[in-house]
Amino acid sequence: MKNQKYLNMPDWLSSPENYSPVKQKNTFLQQNRGRLLNLLSLFSDKTETTSQPLNRQNSFIQLLTTITLILLTSLSRNISFIWIIYMYQFLQIALLPKLNMLTILKRIPINLVFVLLFILPSFFLTDAKTVIFFVLKTNLILIIVSYFMNTNTFFDIIIVLKKCYFPDIIIFIIDITIKYLKILSESLYAMTSAMELRSVGVNRHQYQSLSNLFGSLYLKTKSTALEMYSAMEARGFTGNYHFTRTKQRLNLSDITQTCITIFLITLFFN
């Protein structure tokens, strides 16, 4: 008799239900997951791109030339000079492997849209020549930066910073940042996926769930830091960090790059 009671289904289970969840228009969670995936993919791609012998350039020289080129572009008021730098930069891009080339070229239209959005209203303030010049220069600088980004790994940047006399403590912090950026973005990705899977319909308290998300992430940050410190202490960490320099040799492409940059500087002043 007792079993009979459990065998009968409750009425609410047998009655038909017409519930269909209302779709939320603002899918910021999905958007952010896409961005996080992009970020995570950056960590995996880099090793392939620099394995080509052509890109084995000295990072320090590359950073110096990048900054010099940006500075010259920014200061120049000569359209022919800008054109020369464009040609030089595109020649460098053309010599890259196809994968890197595509990554740099894909960014150009997106960058152009942003620059145009910013500058177009100023047609009312200045003439068309100024606007076109601004767009050309800004776009060139963005290409120069993406070339640098695409030919240098995270580790290369750290070596460069050491050569620029950054304190060891800062280099250590940057080193940890890069490593934990991957770990934290993975856990943020997992948390946002879990949130999305568990939620149905409209979330009326989006900010509440966001605060839980980042609050948890902060607490995770704290506990991870403590764990990492214990691990470091167990391996003999005393509070000091000494970064040992690895020597990068200059090769033919470094020397060529330096010569071209010096040529561009002299051209700028003449």
Add this chain to the structure above:
Amino acid sequence: MHIPDNYLSPQTCITMFVAMAPVWAISVSKVKVQIKEKKETVPLLGIASSLSFLIMMFNLPVPGGTTAHAVGGTLLAILLGPWAASLSITVALLLQALLFGDGGILAFGANAFNMAFIMPFVGYFIYSFFKRFNQEKIGAFIGAYVGINLAALIVAVELGIQPLLFQDQGGNPLYAPYPLSISVPAMALTHLLVVGWVEAIFTVLVFSFVKKVSPNSIYLAGNHPQSNVKKMLSRFYLIIGGLAVLSPLGLLASGTAWGEWSASDILPTLTQNGLKAHMPAGMAHGLDFKPFLPDYSLFGVSLPLGYIFSAFSAVIIFIILFKLVTHEKSKIS
């Protein structure tokens, strides 16, 4: 809020870089004290930088269907202390500029000044003021709102002075073209109405969550020697002193500064602005003073060379500052 390259003139970028150098130097020395007391601060700073990076990357929903991102400057300052937050945000910004192309490489100093100095320090100052009256949540809210709006105002001023200072011969702007009368209202409106609220709500909610779940993991200034007001003031004077020393860099702007016209400059300026060309009586018979360095042409050094010299001087100052900090560190250890 990340200013890309070519929106600010290189001269402004260098000035901002050198203005930020003392803040970085002091942050490193402050954080070293923190590390001596609590060694786990070292990994925490690195991981907090990644957290700051993720906060700046994460889009938050805004009414109307669009999105905006928080910077988290005040939040990190409340959770980690302002100096540590400043350092963490700087590292996050550096990585964004060098590895992800967010914000310019030349404009890194300006971006750091706005987001890693103004925002955490203003936010934290307001928060600690309200904390005295046990109104931490209100403090976090107002601190975040005021912090981001003040930072936005400074961004607007940095962009808005460009057409004023840097023009070609035809009077056309060379960098960001919008004057202060456009840049300030545009930045102020978006930040006062939308971004400021996003930042403030985000800050207060995450702060309340952390306070509820783990109240011990919030930075306590009271236990720390850095809460000493006198010390903080002396650091502040140091920063202002640094700015004062660097202010001559502003003279590199081409053209005469507004309101500093000589008697020979005033007539063309008046006609250029559509006014009647008439020499003011007071100026016509005033002193015509012959300075030691007429029009700042330093012993005949040309203007472009002058730029390069000051850029190099700035870099040398930067290296010396960093070397001094590391020297101090090796003495401690």
